[in-house]
Amino acid sequence: MAGGGPSRPLGRGLGTGRAGGAGRLMRPSPVVTHLTAADLRQREPVLPRIARLLRPYRAKIALVLVAVLAAAALQAMVPFLTRAVFDDALFPLDGGAPDLGLLTWLVLGMCAIPIAAALIGIVQMWLTSTVGNSAMADLRGDLFEHLQKMELAFFTATKTGAIQSRLANDVAGVRTVLTDTATTIVQNSVTVTAALVSMIVLSWQLTVLTLFLMPLFIGLQFRVGRARQRLARRTQESLSEMTAITEEALSVSGILLAKVFNRAESEVERYREANRRQTRLQVEQAMTGRTFFAMVQTFFAITPALIYLVAGWIITGNVPVGADTITAGTLVAFTTLQSRLQMPLLQLMRVTLDVQTSMALFRRIFEYLDLEPAITERPGAIALDPDRLRGRVELRGVRFRYPEPRSLSGTVNRDRFGESSVRIEADAEDPRPPGSGWALDDVSLVVEPGQLAAIVGPSGSGKTTATYLVPRFYDVTEGAVLIDGYDVRELTLSSLADAVGMVTQEPYLFHGTIRDNIAYARPGATPEEIVQAARDANIHDRIMGFPEGYETITGERGYRLSGGEKQRLAIARVLLKDPRILILDEATSALDNETERLVQEALERATRSRTTIAIAHRLSTIRSADVIFGLEDGRLVEQGTHDELLAEGGLYKRLYDEQFSRVPAGTPWCDPRRADVPL
Missing domain, CATH: 3.40.50.300 (P-loop containing nucleotide triphosphate hydrolases)
Structure with a gap:
């Protein structure tokens, strides 16, 4: 080790560095x-970014679509088999005796369809679960990798619990979208489309009756979706605050501090207050849209009765719109389709609301991914040679x-003293x-x-x-x-x-x-x-x-x-x-x-x-x-x-x-x- 020399003058002249x-x-x-939320919203829309998450799994997604279409096609055959049972096998329109041979084949077909659909559903569930969970793991891994690249100032400016919440709670919150929602949308869309086409083929008059309130329902759905999206963001912010409190108060240092200063009761109350706020938001989020869905379910519940009434008017000639198209088999098949339309249509509405809600969570995740690290490696950077390093x-x-600290919408929480x-x-x-x-x-x-x-x-x-x-x-x-x-x-x-x-x-x-x-x-x-x-x-x-x-x-x-x-x-x-x-x-x-x-x-x-x-x-x-x-x-x-x-x-x-x-x-x-x- 070199010995100490005389005191050197101060200033900029302390060494010239390597030449060149x-x-x-x-x-x-x-x-x-400062990177504002407005800056982030101007970036690429959320849906294309979600699509890129799923791009590595295109082959499996294609198989899922094939499975969905196959299951929908099978389900669409059931009403027509039902009409054939009534109009051709049990009560032939020509007035002949029941055809037991035809009835046997029709019943075997009606039994085989749900068995085949169930087997297809198992394969479809495995594919969707694999794709969704793999995409979620990729998202979580990308977020963790990106956070590792962030500069020290970012972590000194943000609560650890808030970061943990985005890694755990926010990513978990979009799990359903990545694992089930896409498949559910496609599956129910195909099912609804097939059912509507079949209903129109059976009786366009009754189909109009079934769907005349749908534009109103769609408008209400978008209003409910926007409200739930705002609530979802507030709920996740509240959950981030709870996670931060837990991380601070239940760490070894936090427990020791609380015991030394006898602040255990105040820490409990701080957590309880955050917990109460989270509960209120969860209840509010759960109840948002309940009235809407109650209206939709009530409408679908009373529609079969209205169909019977309108069918009676059509058959008796009181409504001259083609009475010869309404047979007993047609009516049974149509009401069967109408009842089967209710569930996928409701699921489609619910999952659309879930997607709107999840967009808030995706935006929170992408906010972190959009942050550019302040400390980066420049193109053509030089690698120090450890053997030649002096x-x-x-x-x-x-x-x-x-x-100045970089903050994001939703990450500015107030601490126990009311300071940011x-x-x-x-x-x-x-x-x-x-x-x-x-x-x-x-x-x-x-x-x-x-x-x-x-x-x-x-x-x-x-x-x-x-x-x-x-x-x-x-x-x-x-x-x-x-x-x-x-x-x-x-x-x-x-x-x-x-x-x-x-x-x-x-x-x-x-x-x-x-x-x-x-x-x-x-x-x-x-x-x-x-x-x-x-x-x-x-x-x-x-x-x-x-x-x-x-x-x-x-x-x-x-x-x-x-x-x-x-x-x-x-x-x-x-x-x-x-x-x-x-x-x-x-x-x-x-x-x-x-x-x-x-x-x-x-x-x-x-x-x-x-x-x-x-x-x-x-x-x-x-x-x-x-x-x-x-x-x-x-x-x-x-x-x-x-x-x-x-x-x-x-x-x-x-x-x-x-x-x-x-x-x-x-x-x-x-x-x-x-x-x-x-x-």
Whole structure:
């Protein structure tokens, strides 16, 4: 590791970068602007996008249509067989005796048709279920993949529960449309069409009577559909809020917070209120259109009686419109068709309403899919060669302002204090709201390959912000961040992620085994490599002290482990990744002396032969840093070694005196004059 040199002058002249195009300064990144619901509605209509979801399953859909047409054709034959039973077999129109042979064949045909239709229905159900569930899985997978590409600011601006709700509840809400609705529409449309054609063939007069109120019903249906669509969106927004409350309140952190501050009752009431609102919306949605369907069902229920009456008038000649066409068989066949028309027609109306309702859910899903990630890989991006990577990091004239949060219609929920949850927490140590000023203002600094560089400054000075620009969690507003002379915006995201590792102050562990948490950095690592990383992180012996060893379950967010154990597991994970550039966000704060010593030893191994940038809160840990950068109000105000900055008497000296004046001189764990102070 290179030794510390003399203090360098501040300003833009800290390094020139690699010659040529790779090192040129990029134009300032545009600030992400608000994407309104109106912008989204101007995009492609929903139905063509749904059709594209089903495009990979065209062959199966074609088979479904064949099955639907075959079943409809079979069902259309039944009324004519019924008429033949009455007019040709049982009561021949010529007045002859019943024809039992013909009757037998007609009855066999009437029995065979429902059996064949049932077999076709089984095949059709398998095909539609396969197509619908596969399309839904594709939609859910596309949405998850797209969310993985979104920038960090998107997730700091949106509740996790709201995102989970769109993945789970919204996608589940369109399941019926993808699995059953399309088939139901086609099947019932064919059935209704076949029935109407058959009814017209039997008696056009009675058909007119059956359908004379249908235009009124269709108009009412569209009005009901628009109302249910609005309700569906409000219901899903309410469900998103409930999911967010559940995710917050029932997480380990949420439960602990509620118990510490005795807020369990208020959390329960908050959930109950959201639950009551969801119940009201569900009831309102269920009841919308009930009167409409009651009217339709009542009409179809009384229509057969009206048909008998009108048929009597026609037969007696009171209505001179072709009495010779109304026979007993015709009347029985027609009323049979009319009763069979009722169910598919009602189903067609209901499913049309369901489609209108589901359009609101599809729009919510497509709103997320339409969001363009702010951090993208440019065409022709350069892949860093890990074998040639030196690890030189440069911030050149960097100015950065946190972008305004991107919100969507329906995602702006009010939190328990009545404030919008869709906002950006700009920085762990920069709580200023977005747009209020520069988080970093004209910052230029260089970390040479293999150096240990420390960044110090008061809270809110932009320390974490500066480190977040290196792996492109955010893009600079002006200036450039360079690695080995390459602007990070010209690099492939994959090679940049491989080059940079990070250990945060609060490491994240997922609910799984210790082995899986370490191997997350490199899933193909051998057991020996995992164990070696744990040894280097000073955690192997502690792991072997657990009854299950490396198969020990860490618990959600690692809550079954102590803070020091989580830190060392995080260090083991980054050691297994073996990045050339390592960023440390004060990994030793709030640890006891012995644990701090173990973590510091692990960090010393982690920083060997790597370019390391450490955010330092406890200044005793960075005395041997090759270079220390002092940030204040987003500006670089000084740089140099520990001794040089103490001698200058600036920001670092002030922070140093404030920190070590709080305890008596001579206290072993914090006295900077002790040679054995942990680094």
